[in-house]
Amino acid sequence: MMLERRQWAFAGGSALVILSILLMFLWSWPGATGLGWPEAIDVAGQERVPLAPYSAVYMDTARRTTPEALLDRDPPDFVELDSRSFNQGMSPGVLWVAFALQELDARPRLLSLDNPLFDSVTLFAQEEGGQWREVPRHQAVAWDQQRRPAWRHVFHIEADSPASRYLLRVETGQNLRFHAEIQTFEGHQAQATRFWLAQGGYHGIILALAVYNLFLLFSLRDASYAWYIAFILSTAGYFLFQRGVHLEFFPEWGSQTTQLLMFLCVALLSTFALQFTRRFLLMRRRDPDWDRWLRAALPLPLAGILLHVWLGTAGSVLFFSLVALAVIVLVVGASLRAYHLHDFRPALYLLLAWAAMFVGALLFVLGALGILPNNLITYYAVQVGSALETMLLSLALADRIRELQSEREILVRRGDQLERSTLLDDLTGLYNRRHLDRCFPDLVARAHSLGSPLSVAVIDADNFKQVNDVHGHAVGDQVLIRMGQVMADSVRRGDMVCRYGGEEFVVLMPGADEAMAGEIAERLRRAVASQPQPLGETSIRQTVSIGLATLQAEESADSLFLRADKALYEAKSGGKDRVVG
Numbered sequence: 135m136m137l138e139r140r141q142w143a144f145a146g147g148s149a150l151v152i153l154s155i156l157l158m159f160l161w162s163w164p165g166a167t168g169l170g171w172p173e174a175i176d177v178a179g180q181e182r183v184p185l186a187p188y189s190a191v192y193m194d195t196a197r198r199t200t201p202e203a204l205l206d207r208d209p210p211d212f213v214e215l216d217s218r219s220f221n222q223g224m225s226p227g228v229l230w231v232a233f234a235l236q237e238l239d240a241r242p243r244l245l246s247l248d249n250p251l252f253d254s255v256t257l258f259a260q261e262e263g264g265q266w267r268e269v270p271r272h273q274a275v276a277w278d279q280q281r282r283p284a285w286r287h288v289f290h291i292e293a294d295s296p297a298s299r300y301l302l303r304v305e306t307g308q309n310l311r312f313h314a315e316i317q318t319f320e321g322h323q324a325q326a327t328r329f330w331l332a333q334g335g336y337h338g339i340i341l342a343l344a345v346y347n348l349f350l351l352f353s354l355r356d357a358s359y360a361w362y363i364a365f366i367l368s369t370a371g372y373f374l375f376q377r378g379v380h381l382e383f384f385p386e387w388g389s390q391t392t393q394l395l396m397f398l399c400v401a402l403l404s405t406f407a408l409q410f411t412r413r414f415l416l417m418r419r420r421d422p423d424w425d426r427w428l429r430a431a432l433p434l435p436l437a438g439i440l441l442h443v444w445l446g447t448a449g450s451v452l453f454f455s456l457v458a459l460a461v462i463v464l465v466v467g468a469s470l471r472a473y474h475l476h477d478f479r480p481a482l483y484l485l486l487a488w489a490a491m492f493v494g495a496l497l498f499v500l501g502a503l504g505i506l507p508n509n510l511i512t513y514y515a516v517q518v519g520s521a522l523e524t525m526l527l528s529l530a531l532a533d534r535i536r537e538l539q540s541e542r543e544i545l546v547r548r549g550d551q552l553e554r555s556t557l558l559d560d561l562t563g564l565y566n567r568r569h570l571d572r573c574f575p576d577l578v579a580r581a582h583s584l585g586s587p588l589s590v591a592v593i594d595a596d597n598f599k600q601v602n603d604v605h606g607h608a609v610g611d612q613v614l615i616r617m618g619q620v621m622a623d624s625v626r627r628g629d630m631v632c633r634y635g636g637e638e639f640v641v642l643m644p645g646a647d648e649a650m651a652g653e654i655a656e657r658l659r660r661a662v663a664s665q666p667q668p669l670g671e672t673s674i675r676q677t678v679s680i681g682l683a684t685l686q687a688e689e690s691a692d693s694l695f696l697r698a699d700k701a702l703y704e705a706k707s708g709g710k711d712r713v714v715g
């Protein structure tokens with residue numbers, strides 16, 4: 135019984151929700167209406183007046199080309215739109231904007247649209263007799279000083295014969311979003327100047343950073359610089375085409391070519407962003423799991439270009455929006471992982487860079503949706519975000535080099551330590567036999583080539599077995615350590631003292647002839663004998679026997695060593711605690 139009541143409640147609730155959605159849908163469904171004219175705009179004394187608040191907007195899915203054809207239908211079949219922000223997303227038809235103008239003041243006016251990428255934009259004015267005529271396009275002076283129709287959809291509203299009613303027709307296969315203003319010539323000029331300043335500033339920053347990082351690429355030979363340059367150039371390319379900068383120089387390119395170039399730039403910048411992130415964060419080595427996802431996403435942008443013809447403009451916009459979203463999720467995820475999981479500090483700059491771009495895009499979208507005012511800040515927000523992103527990425531690269539260098543230094547230091555530890559004797563800290571074997575032949579060769587003397591002493595502790603037997607191995611070790619210190623202190627700087635093994639030592643004396651070597655060896659013998667190893671109340675006096683030999687002409691290292699060893703044998707058999715050589 136309980137279960138049944140619950141089922142009823144569930145069904146009732148669902149029905150209520152579905153009903154309210156249906157009602158909301160019907161409520162918001164725009165009905166067909168006749169063409170209504172909004173209140174006439176009074177532009178007198180104003181430099182720039184936005185058109186949106188003073189206009190009525192209609193969607194004509196039959197895509198009629200003239201006002202006569204549009205108004206001919208009875209009952210009318212076009213639909214009045216609620217929005218006054220000229221932002222319809224992907225357009226299902228032709229947008230008609232109706233507005234009326236009050237008598238103009240003495241200054242001529244222009245109607246200017248900020249989006250240059252529409253397929254066709256026409257302005258119609260109603261004559262006294264009721265018939266419609268096409269308003270001529272504004273002839274602008276281009277970069278080559280030639281006058282030609284403005285590429286930015288600008289219409290010349292004649293001052294002497296102001297028509298009271300106007301119809302603006304906008305047709306496009308892409309996003310139907312624009313901002314329109316009625317401007318004086320001066321207002322128009324000021325806007326154009328600001329536009330070129332902003333574009334010049336943005337592309338200047340990108341170019342400067344591209345050149346700077348190109349130098350770094352050549353000197354550091356790190357592929358992440360190449361991917362960075364490719365990424366910022368394709369991003370700049372996107373803005374160049376999106377803003378219509380190229381149309382100033384190539385007005386014949388038109389909206390279709392521009393659209394394709396924009397898709398190409400988005401595909402390239404997505405690919406380069408992925409590659410840059412993979413390389414920058416050394417993902418193949420440090421985060422292979424996440425790297426697999428980035429690699430899997432790599433072919434997507436290219437596929438979008440290949441599928442472009444089949445997808446059409448609307449499909450391509452959707453496809454590339456999804457690709458861009460996937461790329462953002464992947465690169466932000468990779469940066470977060472690098473920072474949090476692997477403590478890679480440069481990833482923080484990367485995150486800041488993506489955040490700058492994201493905030494810029496958000497402001498732009500909010501401006502476009504009419505949630506924020508559609509002003510200079512929101513209009514240029516993406517480009518400002520992109521410029522900030524570019525600079526932060528450049529900082530990220532610098533920080534990364536510093537981080538990698540310090541990592542490398544630690545490795546080198548560790549390597550040095552390792553290298554040193556393989557050359558030194560564990561017990562005494564003197565050089566070990568391996569180092570002696572490596573250096574001895576080199577020193578002999580150098581002595582021969584320079585004609586300088588070289589002597590070698592082979593030293594053996596006397597009766598050392600007794601020390602071990604009487605006092606134990608640990609005390610024996612202490613005696614060996616102390617002997618090593620005393621020997622190292624007794625020789626000259628540049629002489630090399632090695633522990634050859636057990637209680638046997640070797641001293642190489644470059645530059646020491648027979649006499650000098652004898653002096654050094656005698657000093658060493660005396661020093662060892664006169665500095666006993668303290669042991670509780672008493673001490674252990676240790677002596678050494680030394681065999682000496684000095685390099686002869688063309689003698690080999692082996693022969694020199696053998697002679698010194700023989701001399702040691704003589705010193706031992708001669709009574710120990712002496713130098714023979």
Ligand SMILES: Nc1nc2c(ncn2[C@@H]2O[C@H](COP(=O)(O)OP(=O)(O)OP(=O)(O)O)[C@@H](O)[C@H]2O)c(=O)[nH]1
Binds near residue numbers: 637
């Ligand atoms: N404590 C200690 N003893 C060592 C070490 N290496 C070798 N010995 C000892 O040194 C002693 C060498 O003894 P022998 O070769 O008989 O020579 P000796 O007693 O010094 O006699 P002579 O060389 O003839 O004067 C042995 O008892 C070895 O165990 C070491 O690293 N530590």
